[in-house]
Amino acid sequence: MQLSEIKSELKDFFEKEFPNSGTILSDSTNLLDDWFIDSFGIVSTVLFLEQKFGIEISRADINATTFSSIETLSQHVSDQLKSIS
Amino acid sequence: MTGLLSGVPITQKEQQENDRHQPLIVLAVLAFLLVYIYLFTYASDSLSLPMPQKLSESLGLQIEYVFDDDRNIDSSLIVPFTRIFENNDDERLVLFLGAGIAFLLVYFLPLKYKQRSLTLSSLLIIGILYGLEGVTGLLCAHILVYLVLHPVTSFRTWIAFLPGFFGFWSFYPYMSLGLVPFIQSIFSGFIFALVYRFMVLRLLGLPTIAKVSRVLVIQSAIITVLVGTLIEGWLTSPWELALGVLLFFWHWERLIMYHIDYQDGNIPANISLMTYLSVFLTPGQIGSWHWGVTIGQGYAYTVNNFFCDDKNILIRSGLKLWAISIGYLVFGDWIHGHLFDFINDRGILVYRRIEEMSSIFISGDEIRPATVLLTTLITLMKWTFTWGGVVHFKVGLWRVCGYRIDPYFNYPWLSTNLVSLWSRFTFHYREFLVRAFYYPVFFKFFKGHTHLRIFAATMAAACLGNLIWGHITESAFYHGVERESLYITLKQWPYFVLLGLGITISEFWLMHKKKTSRKPWTLDKYIGWDFLSAYITLQFFALIHVFVYTDESATVMDSFKLLLTGLGIH
Numbered sequence: 038m039q040l041s042e043i044k045s046e047l048k049d050f051f052e053k054e055f056p057n058s059g060t061i062l063s064d065s066t067n068l069l070d071d072w073f074i075d076s077f078g079i080v081s082t083v084l085f086l087e088q089k090f091g092i093e094i095s096r097a098d099i100n101a102t103t104f105s106s107i108e109t110l111s112q113h114v115s116d117q118l119k120s121i122s
Numbered sequence: 123m124t125g126l127l128s129g130v131p132i133t134q135k136e137q138q139e140n141d142r143h144q145p146l147i148v149l150a151v152l153a154f155l156l157v158y159i160y161l162f163t164y165a166s167d168s169l170s171l172p173m174p175q176k177l178s179e180s181l182g183l184q185i186e187y188v189f190d191d192d193r194n195i196d197s198s199l200i201v202p203f204t205r206i207f208e209n210n211d212d213e214r215l216v217l218f219l220g221a222g223i224a225f226l227l228v229y230f231l232p233l234k235y236k237q238r239s240l241t242l243s244s245l246l247i248i249g250i251l252y253g254l255e256g257v258t259g260l261l262c263a264h265i266l267v268y269l270v271l272h273p274v275t276s277f278r279t280w281i282a283f284l285p286g287f288f289g290f291w292s293f294y295p296y297m298s299l300g301l302v303p304f305i306q307s308i309f310s311g312f313i314f315a316l317v318y319r320f321m322v323l324r325l326l327g328l329p330t331i332a333k334v335s336r337v338l339v340i341q342s343a344i345i346t347v348l349v350g351t352l353i354e355g356w357l358t359s360p361w362e363l364a365l366g367v368l369l370f371f372w373h374w375e376r377l378i379m380y381h382i383d384y385q386d387g388n389i390p391a392n393i394s395l396m397t398y399l400s401v402f403l404t405p406g407q408i409g410s411w412h413w414g415v416t417i418g419q420g421y422a423y424t425v426n427n428f429f430c431d432d433k434n435i436l437i438r439s440g441l442k443l444w445a446i447s448i449g450y451l452v453f454g455d456w457i458h459g460h461l462f463d464f465i466n467d468r469g470i471l472v473y474r475r476i477e478e479m480s481s482i483f484i485s486g487d488e489i490r491p492a493t494v495l496l497t498t499l500i501t502l503m504k505w506t507f508t509w510g511g512v513v514h515f516k517v518g519l520w521r522v523c524g525y526r527i528d529p530y531f532n533y534p535w536l537s538t539n540l541v542s543l544w545s546r547f548t549f550h551y552r553e554f555l556v557r558a559f560y561y562p563v564f565f566k567f568f569k570g571h572t573h574l575r576i577f578a579a580t581m582a583a584a585c586l587g588n589l590i591w592g593h594i595t596e597s598a599f600y601h602g603v604e605r606e607s608l609y610i611t612l613k614q615w616p617y618f619v620l621l622g623l624g625i626t627i628s629e630f631w632l633m634h635k636k637k638t639s640r641k642p643w644t645l646d647k648y649i650g651w652d653f654l655s656a657y658i659t660l661q662f663f664a665l666i667h668v669f670v671y672t673d674e675s676a677t678v679m680d681s682f683k684l685l686l687t688g689l690g691i692h
Contacts, residue, residue: 055637056639057639077541080576081633096386096565099561
């Protein structure tokens, strides 16, 4: 799967799951400052990543660097997909 | 939510850029501390200034429920177990003056000395409040943890001298200082250093023993509770801990979070002792250990959020919290008292304390559902004000000292579900439970079963973790390591189960509800639902406290009946 496709899937997910009118979600939007409300948002995202992309997320992956933006998160997903294949 | 995942690392260059002085900010911080000193200590009396109550009366304000018998504010911001001062007003004076000194040092010292200065300021404040036995016991325990987690070799072995040296003073009556005990403490230090160098270090070289040792030191608080209870059962007398050890145990949340960061590889292998201590010892840890305990965050959160924004912006946000804190601490009892009188004047019986209601209930008197609902709700409101006042002071102090710390308490009455309440009421404690209990279960078990996975993880955090690593340890701090306090806390199990179930149901609802872009409390036709949801959330949380605040002789079944009475079922 191409990086651009992963980004698009993630953007759709965030806009649908955590609708945030008034804020434009771009690849570099800071998810932790401007998008998530609490840890349960992280849990929902993990469930989505596992179900949608078939990758395994570990506790150590839950950090501010990986989850900082769609850019970083999609890169992480892409890396995981490459390691599976 | 800045601190949701501990933040991202900050460079020294960025920290330097955030370190610009603004004299007005310094004056504002000192002015706030003077207000605290005026309202909550005897300083005005000592300086022959009018006491707060007298000043209020001279302005024509007769305010009930606010002032003490000693004519200043009746504050819940206390520093318990000091055993040195006769009253809390003097302890608070030490705390506020210490906070002022800590602030001035961290504000004006060069960047590389800032965190060290906070550690030394904290030790100074703790030393004055708790004496030599408190400060040396705390240092001894922390250095032991450091030596196990970060074994020292070659010339750094001198650090192993310190636990023996400080450990001696933590048990020695400091009033009788002299040459002989000093020599004994040096001797004790050398003995410990030798044992560490030739035995402990070798054992820590064995991976299994090292792993077990790390768990033992990190979980020492809960292990001590269990061992102490067993010893009491054996000897039939409570086990008294050294004061410094008790103070160390109060860092158990931070220790567990530090260990998680350690396991995740977030801590540099060559971390210095001072950097380690700076994670645990800052002035923000000291104010009122009775409420709000320590802020349960570990290495990554503490280091990543230090001077990560312009310090003056951070301080302004801290002062805002201090202003709200003063509001809660001064007017909380006033609002509670008047609301209590208002409801009782309307003919609805409301008790001041849930324990009192529990006592009346088990004596056989009839209690109406409205009484149960309102008593629990008003009690929740009372300690919400206290809690808010204390934790806003603490978080404000962290911010004044240069840390970007998320609010611990964030308008919980705006919560429209239990997940939100869990976050808004005790953010840092919730984060501790999530990282220490929720994530390990969530990422390990029932991976193919989403609902079961969430249920198990939530119960591990809100029920088991909250009961054992939250309330039992806390109970040991308040009541000592004894069987009775352990039994009383365990008897509260239905509260934890109901809280866990309530949060789980809220999570399922959040997963499956129709997603809209509307945010709660938007002024539109759905605002009535927000009020209703907020009431149900707060009432549920308040009502399950009938299992926590009970008459001593009440059984779990009595509390269940009282709960059902509140729901109009019994």
